[in-house]
Amino acid sequence: MRMRRIASQTKFETVSVLRNGEQLLLSLVFPLGLLVFLAKTPLLAGLDIIDSTTDPLIIAVPGALSLSLASSAFTGQAIATAFDRRYGVLRQLATTPLGTNGLILGKLGAVIMVVLIQFALVFAVAFGLGFRGPIDVLGLVLATVLGTASLLSLGLLMAGTVRAEATLAATNLIWVLMAGVGGLVVAHPGEWGTVVGYLPSGALGDVMRAAIGDGGIDIKAVIVLLVWGLVGTLAARRWFRFE
Amino acid sequence: MSSSALTIRGLQYSYGAHRVVDGIDLTARSGSVLGVLGPNGAGKSTTISLAVGTRRPDAGTVEIFGHDPVREHATTSQLAGVMLQDGGLPMSAKPLQVLRHLSSLYEDPLPIAELAEPLGLHEFSGRTMRRLSGGQKQRVALAAALIGRPRLVFLDEPSAGLDPQAREVVHTFVRDLADRGVAVVLTTHDLAEAEELSDEVVVIDRGRIIAQGAPEELRNASADSRTLDIRLDRPAPPELVSRINDIAPASARGSAVVVEEAPNTAQIAAVCAAIAEAGLQITDMDMHAQSLAGVFFELTGRPLR
Numbered sequence: 001m002r003m004r005r006i007a008s009q010t011k012f013e014t015v016s017v018l019r020n021g022e023q024l025l026l027s028l029v030f031p032l033g034l035l036v037f038l039a040k041t042p043l044l045a046g047l048d049i050i051d052s053t054t055d056p057l058i059i060a061v062p063g064a065l066s067l068s069l070a071s072s073a074f075t076g077q078a079i080a081t082a083f084d085r086r087y088g089v090l091r092q093l094a095t096t097p098l099g100t101n102g103l104i105l106g107k108l109g110a111v112i113m114v115v116l117i118q119f120a121l122v123f124a125v126a127f128g129l130g131f132r133g134p135i136d137v138l139g140l141v142l143a144t145v146l147g148t149a150s151l152l153s154l155g156l157l158m159a160g161t162v163r164a165e166a167t168l169a170a171t172n173l174i175w176v177l178m179a180g181v182g183g184l185v186v187a188h189p190g191e192w193g194t195v196v197g198y199l200p201s202g203a204l205g206d207v208m209r210a211a212i213g214d215g216g217i218d219i220k221a222v223i224v225l226l227v228w229g230l231v232g233t234l235a236a237r238r239w240f241r242f243e
Numbered sequence: 244m245s246s247s248a249l250t251i252r253g254l255q256y257s258y259g260a261h262r263v264v265d266g267i268d269l270t271a272r273s274g275s276v277l278g279v280l281g282p283n284g285a286g287k288s289t290t291i292s293l294a295v296g297t298r299r300p301d302a303g304t305v306e307i308f309g310h311d312p313v314r315e316h317a318t319t320s321q322l323a324g325v326m327l328q329d330g331g332l333p334m335s336a337k338p339l340q341v342l343r344h345l346s347s348l349y350e351d352p353l354p355i356a357e358l359a360e361p362l363g364l365h366e367f368s369g370r371t372m373r374r375l376s377g378g379q380k381q382r383v384a385l386a387a388a389l390i391g392r393p394r395l396v397f398l399d400e401p402s403a404g405l406d407p408q409a410r411e412v413v414h415t416f417v418r419d420l421a422d423r424g425v426a427v428v429l430t431t432h433d434l435a436e437a438e439e440l441s442d443e444v445v446v447i448d449r450g451r452i453i454a455q456g457a458p459e460e461l462r463n464a465s466a467d468s469r470t471l472d473i474r475l476d477r478p479a480p481p482e483l484v485s486r487i488n489d490i491a492p493a494s495a496r497g498s499a500v501v502v503e504e505a506p507n508t509a510q511i512a513a514v515c516a517a518i519a520e521a522g523l524q525i526t527d528m529d530m531h532a533q534s535l536a537g538v539f540f541e542l543t544g545r546p547l548r
Contacts, residue, residue, distance in 0.1 A: 002317075008347040016335050084333060092331025092387070095295045096348045097320040242297065 005098050009106025014113040017076065026071045026175075027114060032125055034185065035064035039129050049186050057131040058213035061122065063185035065140075066147070066208045068118035070178055070201065073111050073148045075171040078155030081107065082167035085159060090242045100242065104156075111152055115144065139211025139218075146225035147204040153232030154200065160240030177201075197221065200228045246273050248395040248426030249294060254303035256289055263289050265450035266303070271395065276417060276427040278441030278458075280434065280539065286450040287430045288328060291397050294428070295325050307395060321350055324393030326384045328400045328430075334373040338364050338383045341372065342390055349391035358386040362412065377404035385413060395426045402436055414440060434539065446542060453542050471502040471511060474527035475518065483521040487514050498526075 017023045038044055038060035045052045050059060084090050094100045123131075158167050178184040183202030187193055187209060196202030197220075206221035249271040256264040263286045271277040281287045292298040294305050296312030296319060305312055312319040325331075332341050339355060342364075346352035359365055362382045367375055372383065381404065388396055398417065402410045417440050420427055431437050437444055438458045446454040446461075454461055463469075479487075479495045487493045490513045492503040502514060518525060 005348050008344060012336075012340075012344045016333065020335055087334055088327050088329040088331035089333050091292075091297060092325065092327055094297045095320060095323070095325040096345065096391070097317060097350075098348050099316050099320065100297075243292075 002102065006102050006105045006109060009098055009102060010109030010113060013106055013110030017080070017110065017114050023076050026076055027068065027118060028121060031064045031068040031071060031118060031122060034067055035060050035122060035125055038063060057126060057129060059186060059209070061126045061131055062205070062208035062212040064122045065119060065212070066184045066205050067179055068122060069115055069144065069147045069204065070151055070175060070184055072114040072118060074151035074155040075175040077107060077111055077152060078159045078171045079168050081156055081159035082164040085242065086164040088243065094242055108152065111148060115148060134213070134215030136211040136215045136217060139207060139216060142217065142222055143204060143207040143211055146222060146229055147207070149229035150200045150225050150232055153229060153236045156240060157232060157236040160236065198224055200225065203228070248273050248308060249428065250306045251294060252304050254290065254293055254305065255301045256293055256298065257301055263450050264293065267447070267450070267452055269445055269452065271426045271428050273394065273426045274421055274424045275442040276421050276429055276440050278437035278444040279428060279430045279447060280437055280444055281447035285447045287447055288399060290447070291399060291428070291430060295323060295397060321391065322393060323395040323397065324388040324391055325397045326388035326399060326401055328403070330380045330384050332372050332380070332383060332387060335371055337368060337371055339368050341383065342386055345387055345390050351392055352390050353392050358389055361416070362386055378406055378409045381405055382409065385416065393425065396420060397428045399430045400432065401429065402433060446539060448542070470531045471506050472529045472531055473500040473502065473525055474498060475500065476524040476526050479523065480521065483517060483523070486517045490514055490517065
């Protein structure tokens, strides 16, 4: 019965995301647009991120997957949860047999469902554009699970501690920063690259780029994501407020 | 005697150093409506949060049909339904989608039609919650509280912002619930609503219960505050008002004279005689019990709002 309730919450939250135009834009349109844009323009070679003989999909595919994950696990879920909190939805659901733990598990389930849909679409478009790997499946799974854990916990921490409008503004800004300068889409050279490698966005980008394109596992980045996931989860458990 | 649905004993809760619930005891019984009155910040909503187990009390106990709502949430959440003051429903979904989802969380939910029909939810079922008026959201929130077929219902300001017609629908629902044996805990600012619906009322101020009883008992408890309202055929002259004041404290406004502090039979007879001697006719006379608003003001020294 408990699993059925969690599954019901997962379904409700997933459908809510897929019905919401802004969420769709953030979760599907931007990542797929990024994939096509990077694959079909000479931008990456022009910025010396790759040489002119390298297939841009080697960077574009992991970049689109990382951005998808950041969109749904961090920005999208943080905004949705913050407004649910503001409107008392979390408090109401906490009084039902779903309870607080069921609610959190339902949200996690919804993020996983949306990420699976995102990944399926990104890979479908990538294969359509001619991408043929290599892919390290274990590396991809680690990037997905640890990236979701770290970004979701940090998103929920923000949603459960600050006002909804502040969460909306901050998570959108952070999404732009992660994509632009945070190492999520492309690796950054030099000291800046070292710094962002210790952030969830940079570490996720590194694990994803190692798994797709290099066909391996970036152990250091996996550990960084693991630590962020633990810190984020503990902090969210400590400070998240349902009302 | 109806059975106890909710039993609260010695409940305490603080936000930091500020104690907002300070030793509350109350009981809600099956088949009756318990009105919880108090000004903003009195501790009413916090008491409800503690009662349904979304907050853990600093001290004291809460039992819903003998079960602890924190430790036995799986059981108590099937027994109790909650209508929150701020709605608590997802804004991006439509009313029936919300109810279908909520009904999937309960073991023995009510058929949605049993709520949608009488509450008129079909009138606006094509719109998302975000696009509903305050009154329409209140109706959906009431349905959400009842979808799990609860035996105890907490209603936090159920009529706030409703037009008179919707308010009547809600009131009928509340009475029907009690008639069917459900225990209703009704938190309200609206004293007329509390008087109309409640079998028993508790008045909370600064986290404590300062009065408790049937509305009639509370009104009559303060006998001194009953008044005799007399309407005359013309304005009372000052000398008549002065003479009546010699009999009992009184005030006059136009053709109305109000004799304060529950005059006794002898005083009433003397007042009537004074009026007759002054050559005025009494057109109406009524002994008024204190209203709940008056009781509340007397107890707390401030109006409810």
